[in-house]
Amino acid sequence: MRIAVDAMGGDHAPAEVVKGVIMASMLTQAQLILVGDPDRIKACLAGPLPENVHIHPASEVVGMDEKPTEALRKKKDSSLSVGARLVADGEAEALVSAGNTGAAAAVSLLTWRPVPGIHRPAIAAIFPNKHGQFVLLDAGASPDVDPEHLVAFGQMGQIFARLVMNKPVARVHLLNIGEEPGKGNAFAKQAHELMSRQDWFAGNIEGKDIFHSPCDVVVCDAFVGNTVLKVAEGVAEFIRDEIRSAVPKGPGRVLFLPMNLALGPLRKKMDYAEYGGMPLLGLNGLCVIGHGRSNAKAIKNACMMAVRASEARLVQTIRESFAQGVQEAAS
DSSP states (O other): OEEEEETTOSTTTTHHHHHHHHHHHTTOOSEEEEEEOHHHHHHTOSSOOOTTEEEEEOOBOOOTTSOHHHHHHHOTTBHHHHHHHHHHTTSOSEEEEOSOHHHHHHHHHHHHOBOTTOOSOEEOEEEEETTEEEEEEOSSSOSSOOHHHHHHHHHHHHHHHHHTSOOSSOOEEEEESOSSTTOSOHHHHHHHHHHTTSTTEEEEEEGGGTTTSOOSEEEOOHHHHHHHHHHHHHHHHHHHHHHHHHSOSSGGGGGGHHHHHHHHHHHHHHOGGGTOEEEEESBSSEEEEEOTTOOHHHHHHHHHHHHHHHHTTHHHHHHHHHHHHHHHHHO
């Protein structure tokens, strides 16, 4: 198994990316391919490359603030584009990037194309809740969708939860302003009607309940999903900052040791680096998109998610699932 990693993508690239890949190499036998400027990559190494880490050259870098369309047109040899082509050519099973999210999604879409039967890709974001974890999609790939596209998101999310999150029976909920079937605007009502025909659908769920009620998959459009993601990140950072400010500096700090120990698991749950990255689902290839400020720990976990998803044949299973639907529609 081979995983291509965009070594030049992210606020702290290439140093943190290289460090994270080295950390991941100790946890897997997969071949990890650092794509980018060989000289800059080698300058970040503290020693020789592990046997399962390789460097593949790319001469250009997509900036974090560049428009995706311009980056695609002008930078054919960017680390992002070269990594996507490695997947398209069968030289890698997945691509990991903490670079420009829009560019990563656009490059993946244009290089790999959607799976037949899927008209919009979706970013799947894993969140913690009281009962473990759930996945929300779409978290940012397709803001303009039709209600039937949410059905495809639910189907992909159900497969992802089953194969990658170890949830044998994944319940899919529609994010809405109320639990009752008649709640929401016309879009939400129509999406609910269509999703109700699926045996994996568990009904509406309110925003206040996604972190408290049992749920495995939560579906919404990208505008709503990305707003939920950013709000959750902001609240998590606010809580962490408030906890830090409550602990005094100096000798009195020892009195707060029990509180620090008790809050340790909470800090871990709220740390984005624990979840690594967000897979882009619905394409004939797998891209795991990391946070722009990803540190080495986040890169390591993003690589391991790509390994788990590839081992579980996530892309192939999604393709097979939708191929059956396409055949039924044609007959």
